[in-house]
Amino acid sequence: MVELFMQYLLWPLVKIIVVVLFLVLMVMAMTYAERKVVAHIQVRLGPMRVGWHGILQPVADTVKLLFKEDIIPIKADLPVFILAPILVAIPAFLVFAVIPFGPAPFYIADINVGILFVLAISSFGILAILLGGWAANSKYPFMGGLRSCAQMISYELPMGLAVVSVLLVAQNLSLVSIVEWQQKSGWWLFALQPVAFVIYFICGVAETNRCPFDLPEAESELVGGFHTEYSGLRFAFFFMAEYINMVAISALTVVLFLGGWLRPFPNVAWLSFLDYVPPVVWFLLKTFFFLYLYLWIRGTFPRYRFDQLMAVGWKWFLPITLANCIVTAGVLLFFYYR
Amino acid sequence: MGPQHPATHGVLRLKLVLDGEKVLDCEAVIGYLHRGIEKVVESQDYQQIPPHMDRIDYTAAVSNVLGYVEAVEKLMGVTVPPRAQYLRTLMTELNRLASHLIWLGTHALDIGAMTVFLYAFREREEILKVFEACFGARLTTHAFRIGGLAEDIPPGVLDKVREFTDYFPKRVAEYEQLLTGNRIWMNRTIGVGCISAEDAISFGLTGPSLRGSGVRWDMRRAKPYAAYADMDFEIPIGKNGDTFDRYLVRMEEMRQSNRIIRQALDRLPDGPVRAKVPKVIKPPAGEIYHAIEAPKGVLGYYIVSDGSSKPHRLRVRPPSYFNLAAIKKMIVGSLVADVVAVIGTLDIVLGEIDR
């Protein structure tokens, strides 16, 4: 009885709390890192006032957001307006239920359809954004919401197809098993599926509405997009969801293509001194690299236009990933299953 | 859209009629920054007017003052000493760089490339430092006086300018590497806001907006003023008259400006910087129109003098005002995101439009 309690209630609960805390910390760290990295790219310093080199800036921001007046526009659709930020935050957290941070105990759940779960849950966030844009009853959020919706739907597809080609190779839907396959074969999947890797990450950037695909919130056109009318804590939820999604996409890229918690060249014996670094650290290092890439991209590129974005998604990524799938399947069929 | 909107470069208001994301109609509403400068200066002495001219196009204050001061000098028949002419040319070209850098930064920022904005402002800062050392102010410089400059530029500044001209082309190359070849930038600018040469001329477009359409018209070459007659420079023109061409034209213009500065530095003659002018300036009764090539286009001054120490009427022909007139032609039929790009490419300054 106690054992069951431990196994099904206590342990998962502890893990969930740890993961949620980690994510909240990550969000704060990311806001800080974003400002600092982009600032340094732009030969300036970024926040410097709060704490040493502004390290406490996220805390100050959080406090500010918590205490800010919560403005609800008169014309807003109240229930939806309140519901949207909550709906956007929940799926963002939920994705982490299946992401393996390391071997055996370092994940909350290993369900055998893990990747499907991730795709399903992350699509759910679109609904919330659409609701948020709709509920404010204002022109800019409305357009932002529509753009966001169209964008996420059209990038979901190539993203899913990119994942399919990974699944074809790994022959498994569970995220843990995918990493284990990479360990067994000794190949990180990005080497076997470079096209899928690049497209997956680009689609991931588009999914999270980040630069250069940040049309839904384009400051210069839509003044912030779907969250224009939100303020205070509700705005913080949107913000948090965006950053958690970034972490999620980075983590997924690592799991699917960069061998998750594995060290570089997992089967090369003479590199075994790298094993002294715990697997979780490897995982986090790789994730941080992609998060940095996010910021680097933001500091470098202009923004796509709406129609061009759709064109890139439907005219380029979708056919390429489809072709990639077919080629992968064909190669596997002819050379592997013979 | 506007008047408070992050992409309208001031207080421009655009009434847009949209179908989804498509722009069906557009009407620009101006006048939010009207200060009545043309009326104010009618009650001012001729020497007191340049500080007001600074505030017409506050991103290119030096050019504005140059245009006014030269108009008055023309009216009075004053010959400006060569050193002053060269220094004026030099400072005006530096100002052109500063103005183009603002344009580049904000244009790129509107299209989403945030970093270029900061890089451009870093170079602009160096130029403003030069202005600060020479004229005592950074933006509204009150650079020139009637008859020349207020005083000679302090020692050491020329070396700084020379240093700046050495590394500036490299910086332009950096911007180009960040933007020109970038496929997103190309997608966003090529074919956006097209205007044909005929339309551009009939709308009265001037400056890079006109040259982007392929019309080789530059007041510096057409009717040389200051020391431009001695300078060797090229006038870049575009082909298609779209945003990308105007971008390329301005980028090339920055390089050419750099060349002009370099030549002005090398050939800078010695001598006085101010001609002898009476304390109270009373131009003979008459009228004059003098136009110069400001960073944004042809900037003209029309002065009617009645022989007193105050102008009877002073009319400014601001380039931005005429450039803005073409906005409807440029954006009807395009998407909302293009509106921002077109506003950026026209390089309007609302202080100049409303005066």
Added chain:
Amino acid sequence: MTLRQLLRKVFLIDFLEGFAITGPYTFKKVYTEQYPKVPAKVPPRFHGAPRLNVDPETGKTLCIACDLCAQACPIGLIEVQRERNAETKRWELKGYTYNAARCMFCNLCAEACPTNALELSQTFEYAVYDMKELYWDKAALEKGPTVVRFTK
């Protein structure tokens, strides 16, 4: 489209070029000044707060009450109160006010001054809460504005 352009597109060369610019800048020296912490330096010609100079030896004002500055000012913010001395037939300075709130720092007044009494100094940190405090009289102009420096 030439082969080179095609290859550039496929291998995302244009993006990599962008990265090559922004990446190294991350580790270069920052350009910005930490202004309130590090006081900004302005060149000697900077036009800042107006100041009425006094003779360094006698401490008397250099102003001869000629009213040229007031006439030169485009805005008319200088007011010179003066009286003609019946004996010496000279103007005597009775009061001097300078409305610094409206000043646009064009330096015309200082250029008009025949004795270098009026000068636009390098001080620029004299923000106040009440606009009336910027209405400076002779004593305030001679003393110069109180500079409020940033303290943490």
